[in-house]
């Protein structure tokens with residue numbers, strides 16, 4: 001992408017009105033690390049990194065994360081029910097994490113983007129602001145390429161993720177061929193355990209399938225089952241049989257299917273152990 005002009009607004013309304021006036025010629029730039037992967041099109045950049053949309057706040061049972069919060073800041077933040085540091089840790093290099101933002105990672109989704117699966121598993125809420133603010137569940141937001149939801153002048157302003165409670169566990173795994181490489185397979189899961197049974201489960205995968213998606217058949221197979229490894233094994237085997245896995249970087253599709261099942265067992269086992277207090 002070629003940026004031929006740069007506008008640096010100081011507040012949200014000015015950024016929105018600049019983007020609205022520019023229409024198709026305008027381009028919101030947060031960290032700018034995705035420009036490298038986009039085609040060569042001339043655009044006027046509207047820098048959205050000075051709009052006061054950075055930072056993480058805990059409010060009630062949720063973390064409110066500003067859209068321009070860097071992945072480095074997500075990694076540094078620590079709290080009992082906070083898990084996105086685990087995802088940020090596995091995103092590229094520290095230099096990239098310092099400038100890449102959460103918003104940039106989830107507005108125009110590449111197959112390797114690391115955060116969509118985690119936000120799907122966590123049942124996040126995403127806020128897009130135009131004239132008014134509109135909230136999307138992660139299921140609606142990621143039900144296709146998210147950029148489809150944005151009109152010129154509309155920006156993602158914040159993301160809300162629940163604080164994990166006792167009895168809940170999170171698992172995340174990104175499989176790469178080389179250190180700091182793009183993902184071959186990514187998965188995340190949140191499990192709630194009550195009285196030895198799985199009382200709640202959300203699991204999502206990406207990279208090895210076309211777009212980040214929840215694996216609803218695995219979830220259905222696990223709901224209400226005994227909280228043990230045998231239940232996980234059976235649900236992964238039965239719930240993934242119909243998925244169209246896609247190999248990358250020399251992997252056959254068949255190998256991708258095998259890798260997908262192994263990665264899913266890893267994240268589900270990690271989530272289960274944490275939910276059981278281990």
Ligand SMILES: Cc1cc2nc3c(=O)[nH]c(=O)nc-3n(C[C@H](O)[C@H](O)[C@H](O)COP(=O)(O)OP(=O)(O)OC[C@H]3O[C@@H](n4cnc5c(N)ncnc54)[C@H](O)[C@@H]3O)c2cc1C
Nearest residue numbers: 028030031032033034092100101103104105113114155156
């Ligand atoms: C060498 C390299 C390796 C990388 N490896 C990985 C990796 O392994 N995994 C990974 O997940 N990422 C990786 N990234 C980062 C990747 O490019 C992400 O997409 C990055 O998080 C984008 O964030 P950004 O802030 O730079 O977004 P930008 O590049 O500034 O923007 C990305 C897109 O989102 C739009 N946008 C940004 N913020 C908003 C907003 N608030 N509202 C509306 N639209 C918005 C922009 O208009 C643009 O279309 C890598 C980047 C590089 C350069």
